[in-house]
Amino acid sequence: MSSHVVFGAGLIGSYLGASMHQLGFKVALVCRASVKSKLAQGVTLTDYQEHYAQAQELNFLDSEVLLKLKPEQIACDYLWLTVKCHGVEQALLDIAPLVSKRTVILCCQNGLGSEAPVKRAYPNNTVLRVMVPFNVVELEKGHLHRGSQGDLTIEQANKADLSEKLVSSLNSDLLPVALSKDMQSLLWAKLQLNLGNSINALADIPVKSMLQQRGYRVVIATMMQELLAVSKELGLELPKVTSVPANVVPYVLKLPNFLFKLVANKMLAVDPNVRTSMWWDMSQNKPTEIQYLNGAVANEGARVGVPTPANNRIVALVEALSEAKSSNRVGGKQPKIALTRPVSASQLQRLIRQD
Numbered sequence: 001m002s003s004h005v006v007f008g009a010g011l012i013g014s015y016l017g018a019s020m021h022q023l024g025f026k027v028a029l030v031c032r033a034s035v036k037s038k039l040a041q042g043v044t045l046t047d048y049q050e051h052y053a054q055a056q057e058l059n060f061l062d063s064e065v066l067l068k069l070k071p072e073q074i075a076c077d078y079l080w081l082t083v084k085c086h087g088v089e090q091a092l093l094d095i096a097p098l099v100s101k102r103t104v105i106l107c108c109q110n111g112l113g114s115e116a117p118v119k120r121a122y123p124n125n126t127v128l129r130v131m132v133p134f135n136v137v138e139l140e141k142g143h144l145h146r147g148s149q150g151d152l153t154i155e156q157a158n159k160a161d162l163s164e165k166l167v168s169s170l171n172s173d174l175l176p177v178a179l180s181k182d183m184q185s186l187l188w189a190k191l192q193l194n195l196g197n198s199i200n201a202l203a204d205i206p207v208k209s210m211l212q213q214r215g216y217r218v219v220i221a222t223m224m225q226e227l228l229a230v231s232k233e234l235g236l237e238l239p240k241v242t243s244v245p246a247n248v249v250p251y252v253l254k255l256p257n258f259l260f261k262l263v264a265n266k267m268l269a270v271d272p273n274v275r276t277s278m279w280w281d282m283s284q285n286k287p288t289e290i291q292y293l294n295g296a297v298a299n300e301g302a303r304v305g306v307p308t309p310a311n312n313r314i315v316a317l318v319e320a321l322s323e324a325k326s327s328n329r330v331g332g333k334q335p336k337i338a339l340t341r342p343v344s345a346s347q348l349q350r351l352i353r354q355d
């Protein structure tokens with residue numbers, strides 16, 4: 001039986017690892033001590049379609065133990081890297097004992113570019129990108145809930161049967177899995193949706209409440225239009241990852257509230273408690289993935305000569321507010337901005353309209 005390790009089990013990694021465990025996979029999780037103490041009591045998995053499973057007696061690998069071992073003792077067949085984008089560089093140092101030349105590394109980050117350092121560190125391994133479309137929340141200690149739709153999508157490997165086998169063995173009710181032959185376009189399509197993460201973090205409200213307010217939707221739509229202009233310049237054709245095509249999404253978002261409610265009932269079909277991963281980061285005073293999301297659009301835009309002023313301003317605001325928060329810590333820098341979190345829709349609209 002193939003062996004799997006989920007490295008950096010937080011929300012996504014724990015959901016993935018526990019799903020694999022209850023399917024009978026040989027899987028071990030590497031996580032922080034606080035996460036382990038919760039998961040070790042057993043995990044309840046549920047989703048928005050009311051699927052349910054229990055995963056008991058998960059296997060864990062301790063980071064300290066790992067460092068004392070060599071790949072010939074502990075290397076796995078599949079390593080799922082589920083740390084945040086900014087955790088990848090450190091993780092690359094820590095995963096060394098888990099990787100031998102047969103190990104396939106699966107990068108499960110949002111945004112663009114986090115697989116690049118992995119490929120540089122392991123040029124002879126198969127490194128595949130994975131797109132995670134759904135949201136995972138911890139409803140209570142050890143209860144992980146998939147709050148929205150979509151298939152976890154794995155990049156097609158050069159050896160096609162490798163990813164095909166993986167997809168068919170994993171695909172299940174709680175963890176729908178699919179394969180993609182055009183991962184770059186798919187990741188841009190997912191990135192389009194993730195541009196709203198920053199607004200969700202700044203607004204400091206659940207995704208559903210944010211989408212019910214046109215002011216927030218207009219800001220998200222403006223950033224999406226910039227992304228669509230950049231991706232067009234790059235010659236990408238974005239696949240449909242919502243009920244409407246990628247280039248129609250901004251128009252739907254800009255509709256008045258009463259029309260939006262009628263047209264976008266699928267977009268609003270998210271659990272009322274869903275918040276984006278950036279909301280969790282900001283709320284826990286952790287670094288955000290802003291540079292890999294809106295920052296990636298801004299960087300690519302600058303590279304191909306497409307202006308992205310709204311994304312630039314939102315990146316600056318998220319960074320300033322993260323800085324302002326860390327200034328509350330002893331020895332932190334002083335805040336440089338007037339806006340404070342929660343930021344209202346009208347404040348954000350004024351910010352992105354500035355000339």
Ligand SMILES: NC(=O)C1=CN([C@@H]2O[C@H](COP(=O)(O)OP(=O)(O)OC[C@H]3O[C@@H](n4cnc5c(N)ncnc54)[C@H](OP(=O)(O)O)[C@@H]3O)[C@@H](O)[C@H]2O)C=CC1
Pocket residue numbers: 007008009010011012013030031032035063082083084085087090091094108109110132133134135136137276277286289
């Ligand atoms: N949450 C969601 O619903 C979704 C998330 N995503 C994406 O999936 C990726 C993972 O997100 P998510 O699961 O939310 O992130 P989490 O922060 O919940 O999980 C990552 C976990 O890895 C731990 N970690 C980081 N570095 C190491 C290390 N070197 N050794 C051991 N543990 C480590 C972190 O601990 P610590 O925080 O202490 O560093 C954290 O517990 C992100 O790119 C995110 O954007 C995509 C879709 C939905």
Ligand SMILES: CC(C)(CO)C(=O)C(=O)O
Pocket residue numbers: 110132133134135136148193194197274275276277278
């Ligand atoms: C699923 C989605 C789009 C929103 O929760 C997400 O990717 C995230 O939270 O980072």
